[in-house]
Amino acid sequence: MQKNNLTAQQKYADRKIKFAMLGMGMAFISAICLVTFQNFNASAQNIVYALYDTGPTTNFMLCLMLLSLCECTCGIIVMIFSKVKNGIPFVEYKRLWKVKSSRTVLISALVAGPIATACTVSAVTYAGSTYVNIILTLTVVFIAIGGRIFLKENTSARMYLGIVIVFAGCAIASWSKPEAIESAAFYLGIALALAAALGFAVEAIISTHAMDVSDTLELCAMYRAIGGAVLEFSIALIFAAVTGNLDIFTQALSFVFHTPFVMLLLFMTGVFMSLQYGLGYTCFNYCGATRGNVIIYTTPVWSIPVGIVFTKMGLLSYEVTTLGIIGAFVVVVGVIVVNCKPSELFNLRKM
Numbered sequence: 001m002q003k004n005n006l007t008a009q010q011k012y013a014d015r016k017i018k019f020a021m022l023g024m025g026m027a028f029i030s031a032i033c034l035v036t037f038q039n040f041n042a043s044a045q046n047i048v049y050a051l052y053d054t055g056p057t058t059n060f061m062l063c064l065m066l067l068s069l070c071e072c073t074c075g076i077i078v079m080i081f082s083k084v085k086n087g088i089p090f091v092e093y094k095r096l097w098k099v100k101s102s103r104t105v106l107i108s109a110l111v112a113g114p115i116a117t118a119c120t121v122s123a124v125t126y127a128g129s130t131y132v133n134i135i136l137t138l139t140v141v142f143i144a145i146g147g148r149i150f151l152k153e154n155t156s157a158r159m160y161l162g163i164v165i166v167f168a169g170c171a172i173a174s175w176s177k178p179e180a181i182e183s184a185a186f187y188l189g190i191a192l193a194l195a196a197a198l199g200f201a202v203e204a205i206i207s208t209h210a211m212d213v214s215d216t217l218e219l220c221a222m223y224r225a226i227g228g229a230v231l232e233f234s235i236a237l238i239f240a241a242v243t244g245n246l247d248i249f250t251q252a253l254s255f256v257f258h259t260p261f262v263m264l265l266l267f268m269t270g271v272f273m274s275l276q277y278g279l280g281y282t283c284f285n286y287c288g289a290t291r292g293n294v295i296i297y298t299t300p301v302w303s304i305p306v307g308i309v310f311t312k313m314g315l316l317s318y319e320v321t322t323l324g325i326i327g328a329f330v331v332v333v334g335v336i337v338v339n340c341k342p343s344e345l346f347n348l349r350k351m
Contacts, residue, residue: 019287022287023282023286024286024295026292027283027291027295028295028298029279030275031297031298033272034280035133035299035303035306036272037268037276038120038124038132039306039307039310039316040265040269040272041070042124044066044256044266044269045066045121046316047261048255049062049125052248054248058248059122060122061239063118063121064114064118064233064239065236065237066256067118068229068233069229069270071232071270072229073271073273073274074270074273076221076226078220078221078277078278079221081278082218082221086217088217093218096218096222105219105227107206108202108203108204108206108223108224109228111202111203111206112199113228113231114235115195115199116197116203117228119193119196119199122189126185127186127192128189129303130173130300130303130320130324130328131177131190131193132189132192132193132196133300134169134173134300134331135170135190136196136297136299137299137335138166138167139201140166140293140335140339141163142198143201143204144159145163146202159337162335162336162337162338162339163334164334165333165337166338167334168330169327169333169334171327173300173323173324173331175323176323177321179319181319216285217282220277265315280292280296294340298335300328300331300332303328304320304328
């Protein structure tokens with residue numbers, strides 16, 4: 001009898017480990033998809049920006065418009081996937097709207113979409129994917145600091161050490177810029193990435209409760225993607241009207257829908273965005289939020305080979321300095337230290 005109990009316990013433990021490994025695999029793919037959709041979107045932005053002699057403000061308006069098309073595509077893909085895989089009918093989203101707590105994700109989408117994600121993809125066009133993703137690792141630092149100040153969460157000496165390492169990595173990477181990038185553009189990109197990190201930290205704090213009481217893929221599709229798309233398009237349209245740039249807005253929108261190559265780039269952005277959102281949210285259920293977040297924020301490292309691939313494809317001009325590469329690895333170490341003991345990251349028996 002005792003042997004049978006041990007066997008059952010062993011099977012349960014092995015099953016948990018298999019799920020954890022699956023979740024960690026999802027997190028790795030999510031990280032690669034994150035930098036990939038950033039680069040596809042930046043490729044489309046560069047084509048549209050080249051049509052107009054505009055500054056950063058108008059470019060941000062166009063960025064919101066383009067991003068809304070990508071987020072809408074992402075939401076539709078996730079909805080279709082949920083229906084095919086899990087049998088979730090489209091009418092279920094009507095019921096979801098009636099769950100009041102779920103609507104808080106729409107508030108987080110306001111922060112994450114028009115602010116954080118828009119700042120991220122805009123920053124990539126100015127500073128490049130690697131440098132942007134290095135600064136984005138500050139998200140975990142802001143979450144840790146916010147949890148300590150507002151939620152009275154306990155912090156350890158290890159966490160403070162990790163925060164110092166992350167800041168050191170950001171400083172190393174930003175110390176010298178690639179020669180091909182103008183100083184003004186590079187540091188504008190760094191500033192936008194910093195704003196994005198703050199936005200993602202706020203999103204994480206706001207949406208945590210709703211994610212616990214509703215299906216993550218449903219929330220992702222309805223609020224984070226479709227809701228974010230509506231907000232982004234509305235803000236871009238209002239901004240265009242207020243600043244007298246309605247003609248640029250309508251011309252750019254018409255150009256997009258009449259240019260198959262740009263539509264393809266935006267569609268690929270939506271595809272990889274849906275993979276990143278879906279896998280990113282789902283992996284937490286399999287391997288835990290700590291391991292999932294640590295792996296997803298390895299994006300600075302993955303941005304290097306992805307950037308090289310996009311350069312070889314002729315879609316983007318990618319360049320990174322030696323200090324940038326060193327900084328990328330340093331901040332990833334810092335993220336690991338902030339979230340957990342490095343020795344426990346792959347110790348799957350401690351679940």
